[in-house]
Every structure is written in C-alpha cells, then in structure tokens.
Amino acid sequence: MRDDTTSVLVVGGGLVGLSTSLFLSRHGVDHILVERHAGTSIHPRAWGLYPRTLELFDALGVTDDLLTEAAGFAGHTLNGKVESLTGRELSMTRIPEPEDVSDISPVARILSLSQDRIEPILLRRAREFGTDLRFGTELHELEQDANGVTATLRDRETGAERRVTARYLIAADGAHSPVRERLGIARQGRGTLRHQISIVFRADLRGPLRERRFAICRIANPEVDGVLGHDDTLERGTLIVTHDPQAEPFDTYTPERCAELVRAAVGVPDLPVTILSTLPWEMAALVAERYAEGRVFLVGDAAHVIPPVGGYGANTGIQDAHNLSWKLAAVLDGQAGETLLDTYDAERGPVARATMRQAALRLAARAGSGDGRRETAVADPLSVMFGYRYRSTAVVADEDEQVGAEPDFIDPRALSGVPGTRVPHLWLDTDGGRTVSTLSLADRRPLLIAGAKATEWYDSALAVTRRTGVRLDALRMGDGVTERERSWHDALGITENGAVLVRPDGFVGWRTPTAQPSPDRVLDTVVARILAHATA
Structure with missing residues (x-):
C-alpha cells in the first residue's frame, strides 16, 4: 500500500x-x-x-x-401549478425580479x-x-x-x-x-419531514412548454403530485415526487415507472423519455x-x-x-x-x-400551517444570508456589550461594523485608479483599517507584525484609498481616530471608535485573542 x-x-x-x-x-x-x-x-x-x-x-x-x-x-420566472404541462393551469404567477442589492454587495443579484x-x-x-x-x-x-x-x-x-x-x-x-x-x-432537529425521489430525464419539452419558462412548476393530477423542473435547453428536466419508503420502496421506481410518471407530468402519453438517473433523498x-x-x-x-x-x-x-x-x-x-x-x-x-x-x-407558512406569531418571526432571506453574527473567542465584542448565544438576523442595510458581523460594503477609489469594495480588502490575513487621522493605529499594526511575526495588513483611510460616496467612518461606527480589525473572512473582529492609550499593547492583546494567543 x-x-x-x-x-x-x-x-x-x-x-x-x-x-x-x-x-x-x-x-x-x-x-x-x-x-x-x-x-x-x-x-x-x-x-x-x-x-x-x-x-x-x-x-x-x-x-x-x-x-x-x-x-x-434569465427568462425562467413563472411560478405555476398545473394539471400537467399540456393540461389546465390551476394558478400562475411570475416571480419578481431579484432584488437589486448593489447598495449592500459588490454582487448585485x-x-x-x-x-x-x-x-x-x-x-x-x-x-x-x-x-x-x-x-x-x-x-x-x-x-x-x-x-x-x-x-x-x-x-x-x-x-x-x-x-x-x-x-x-x-x-x-x-x-x-x-x-x-x-x-x-x-x-x-425536527428530523425527516418528507421522503422525496428526484427523476432526471431527457425529453423534448418545447411543445408542451410552449412559450412558458418556469422557475417552479407544481404538478397536480391523479398520477403525479410533485414538482417539475426544466433546464434552458428545454430537453432535460427533473421530476420530484414524494413517496412513502415503507409502502413504496425506492426500488419500485423502475425506469419504466419513472418514465410513465414523467409522461403524466408533461401530459403527453406517448412522449419519448429517457431516464438518466433517480435519487432518493430526505427533506429534513x-x-x-x-x-x-x-x-x-x-x-x-x-x-x-x-x-x-x-x-x-x-x-x-x-x-x-x-x-x-x-x-x-x-x-x-x-x-x-x-x-x-x-x-x-x-x-x-x-x-x-x-x-x-x-x-x-x-415551509410551515407555505403549507398554510403557520400562525401570525410564526410569520412575524420569518426573517428576510437577505438578512439570513448576510446578517448573521458570530460570537466566539475570535471576536472581541464592543466594551460593555451584552450578547446572547444565538445569532440575530440583521437587515444587511443596517450592518454597522459591530464585531462579529460582515463588513459593510462600500466602494472605494484607489490612487491607482481602481475601484474596490471594502469586502475585497481583507484576503489571506487580518487587516487593520485605521481612520483618516489614526496614524498611531496604522503604525501599531506594522509594529505588531515586526515584533511578533504575525502578519497583518494595514491601511489608513485617505492614504491611497478614499470613499466614493458613503463615509467609511460612519459606516463602521468609528471616528477618524478609530480603527477596525477585519478578519480574513470579511467579518469584523474588533473595533475601537477612538484613539486609546498604548495602542501597541491594545492591538497585541486583540490579535492574541482573535488568533488564539498566537502572539502571547
């Protein structure tokens, strides 16, 4: 071996x-x-x-x-429920265009x-x-x-x-x-909520689809209760059906049976269908x-x-x-x-x-089993993906701040440089003529961003690197980098004499709103905390 x-x-x-x-x-x-x-x-x-x-x-x-x-x-925006692709339309709406998030992210959608x-x-x-x-x-x-x-x-x-x-x-x-x-x-957790089978197939769907392009297409007829998806070639699709593994084990879903299910979902009894793969999975x-x-x-x-x-x-x-x-x-x-x-x-x-x-x-709200209290607890998806907060020894909380154990989901437009949250996105102009996002500044190592007048914090970052060997990047606002629109200091909740330490994952590890005595010692302590006492 x-x-x-x-x-x-x-x-x-x-x-x-x-x-x-x-x-x-x-x-x-x-x-x-x-x-x-x-x-x-x-x-x-x-x-x-x-x-x-x-x-x-x-x-x-x-x-x-x-x-x-x-x-x-790009044009696959219909959210429909049909008896089959060729059958009666039971409901049909259009999914709204994705929200433009260019004000909170360099990736707009x-x-x-x-x-x-x-x-x-x-x-x-x-x-x-x-x-x-x-x-x-x-x-x-x-x-x-x-x-x-x-x-x-x-x-x-x-x-x-x-x-x-x-x-x-x-x-x-x-x-x-x-x-x-x-x-x-x-x-x-709640465990398995539903047993599903995904059937990937090849078939010509251009005729049954007509000019429609679905993002979500639910099928409801005596033979099939499931979801049918199609790709942009209109010649490949996926049918997802719910099954009871006790009453109908997965091995009963033979290629022949799966092809019949696809034909029933499409609504063309003699549709040529090639089953490419079937996959059992659990919604859990x-x-x-x-x-x-x-x-x-x-x-x-x-x-x-x-x-x-x-x-x-x-x-x-x-x-x-x-x-x-x-x-x-x-x-x-x-x-x-x-x-x-x-x-x-x-x-x-x-x-x-x-x-x-x-x-x-x-899921409960979609199934109609939610109540008003539950519905108010549902966070916006962008808050779920952008607005969570870390609480750990790799984050130094603001002084005197009380934090709980579980993350709150913050509106990403309200991100304000609180330690443990993602750095707010701002466009910056460099002296070299490039435009960069604040999110691209921190990369492979921690980054100390000093306020426009916080030379002592900038110098302290360089001193920590020389003294300990822990590599920090450092920049000072206004020194080769300037805000394009919104004030960096306002966005991060610091003054021009303050500083922020950004982790390599783009999350704020620590901040100080103003100058402090002995900045070298303060930064030594902060870096040792965030990097698990590597400088101690």
Whole structure:
C-alpha cells in the first residue's frame, strides 16, 4: 500500500467539497480531495446562489463563469401549478425580479443556476489550481490521534488502496455522512419531514412548454403530485415526487415507472423519455450536535440538513467552508494557535440552527400551517444570508456589550461594523485608479483599517507584525484609498481616530471608535485573542 502525506484531506467532491478545496487553494493550503462518484452530480439538487456566496466565489475567479452559465435561465420566472404541462393551469404567477442589492454587495443579484451546472465550473477551477483531485475514490478506513489523521482510500474501480496521512480532515460527504457516523456525532432537529425521489430525464419539452419558462412548476393530477423542473435547453428536466419508503420502496421506481410518471407530468402519453438517473433523498431539518471531533471537521450537509425552502442549504455549507478554511490556513502557517479551530463550531453551529429554524418557518407558512406569531418571526432571506453574527473567542465584542448565544438576523442595510458581523460594503477609489469594495480588502490575513487621522493605529499594526511575526495588513483611510460616496467612518461606527480589525473572512473582529492609550499593547492583546494567543 502506497502512502501520501498532505495538510488537509477533503472527503466529498460535491458543491461544498469543491468550494472547500478552492478556499484552501486560495490560502495556499496543500490538500487532497476524494469523491466516491466518478464525476460531478447530474442532479440539479441545490438551486441558486445568494450574493453573499458569490462574494466569496468572486475571489476565486469563478463568478463570471457562473453568470455566463446562468444566462439561459434569465427568462425562467413563472411560478405555476398545473394539471400537467399540456393540461389546465390551476394558478400562475411570475416571480419578481431579484432584488437589486448593489447598495449592500459588490454582487448585485442572486444567481439562478442549479448544482449540476455549478459543480463543473468549480471542478475546472480546482484543476487550474493544480489540486490533487481523486474522483471514483472512497474513504475506507479512518483513524486519528493527537498528531493527525490516517485515512485508507479505495479506488472504486480497481479496488486498489492507498493510505493518506493528513494534519486535518474535512468531511463534506453529504447528509448521510459516513465520516459523521464513524465519529458517532448525533444530530438534533425536527428530523425527516418528507421522503422525496428526484427523476432526471431527457425529453423534448418545447411543445408542451410552449412559450412558458418556469422557475417552479407544481404538478397536480391523479398520477403525479410533485414538482417539475426544466433546464434552458428545454430537453432535460427533473421530476420530484414524494413517496412513502415503507409502502413504496425506492426500488419500485423502475425506469419504466419513472418514465410513465414523467409522461403524466408533461401530459403527453406517448412522449419519448429517457431516464438518466433517480435519487432518493430526505427533506429534513437536522444539525450536528458538534461540528468537529479532534482533527475532523464537518461542513455542508454533513453538518446540517436544511429544508429547501429559501434555498439556504448549499449557501450555508459554502459559508461553512469559507469560515473553516482561513482558520486552518492560519494554524497550519503558524499564524494562529490551534484553539482558533474551536471557533469554527462556536460560530457556524448557531448560524446553522437559526437558519434551519428560518427554513422550517417558511415551509410551515407555505403549507398554510403557520400562525401570525410564526410569520412575524420569518426573517428576510437577505438578512439570513448576510446578517448573521458570530460570537466566539475570535471576536472581541464592543466594551460593555451584552450578547446572547444565538445569532440575530440583521437587515444587511443596517450592518454597522459591530464585531462579529460582515463588513459593510462600500466602494472605494484607489490612487491607482481602481475601484474596490471594502469586502475585497481583507484576503489571506487580518487587516487593520485605521481612520483618516489614526496614524498611531496604522503604525501599531506594522509594529505588531515586526515584533511578533504575525502578519497583518494595514491601511489608513485617505492614504491611497478614499470613499466614493458613503463615509467609511460612519459606516463602521468609528471616528477618524478609530480603527477596525477585519478578519480574513470579511467579518469584523474588533473595533475601537477612538484613539486609546498604548495602542501597541491594545492591538497585541486583540490579535492574541482573535488568533488564539498566537502572539502571547
């Protein structure tokens, strides 16, 4: 058996696993990714990326490719309920145009695109990074100790095995995560809400669709009660039906039966149909009791399964990966203490639980089972994706502030530089003639942004780097960078003598509204806190 060594082993090459790989590559972390399937998913699964997720992807150089891929879905705006595509229309509305969020994000709108079209773009980018990607390879055995993780990998075609030793392992292996099961990590929540089967098929839908283009098309007839989706070629679709696994096990959904269901949904009895794949899955609301066990971390569906209403699941998983990646990179590079990794669970677990509750409230409202009190508790989707707040040892709260354990969802237009929240988006002009967002300033290391008159904070950041070896970036407003419209100081709640420390994930780690005595000592303490006493 041959041995390989790497810093991080990523198990799972789906949407979140590939995103994890890209974030690690962005931070220069060597890693291996393994995926049990031979290629990316052919099932649409997750649909839509919120602007916050696209902000993260923009730094990876994939946003433009994603927008190009999504161009064919621009007119798919109908939300309908029909007996079949050729039958009676029971209800028909049009989904409003996506809200313009250019005032809160450098990415102006939601991306409408399915997982099967997103994953190949991420895979292509991962290959451009030179990542060691091993599809058709499954995790066979797993052991860990205080020094690292030892995994035995098996090639599913040949049966050949290789052993990999890694400092850390990231499990992005889905809702039924074998890694999570091996670790004995339980999940909490409402559990399985519904059993579903997705049927991916090929058929000519141009005639039945006529000039209509659906974002959501519900089918209601004696043979089919489900949801029918179609792509921009109009020759490929997905039919999702609910089933009872006790009364009708998955193996009773043969290709012949699935083809008949598709014909009934389309309303053409003799429609030529090719069944490409069927996939059983559970609509569920579950969050892992913990996101880590030793040197193994859970991301995406392995950590949480969120009902699909609202489209939060994949976006939340990608944001998991982004949070974890910079922390692993800092620890592996000696820039942070290993206990920084404890803040991954402390930060992302509460966000997932709160997001799961939001999705469940939306599901209840859609089913007509919500009440007035529940409906007022439903947060706007942009608040859910942009407005959560981290509370952990990697955040230094404002002095005398009282904070709770669970995140509140803040209107993203009200973000004001409170520690633990995402930095507000402002356009800045540089002396070099470029226009950049505040969100792109912090990248691979923490960034100290000093007020226009806060030279002492700027100098202190440079002094911390010289004295401790902890690398900080620093800039001072007005020194090569100026606001285009809104005042940076007002947006962050500081004076011209104040400062803000932004973490590599674009979240505020600490701020001081004004000057303070002994800024070097203050900043030493802050950096030691956020990076788990790396400077102590």
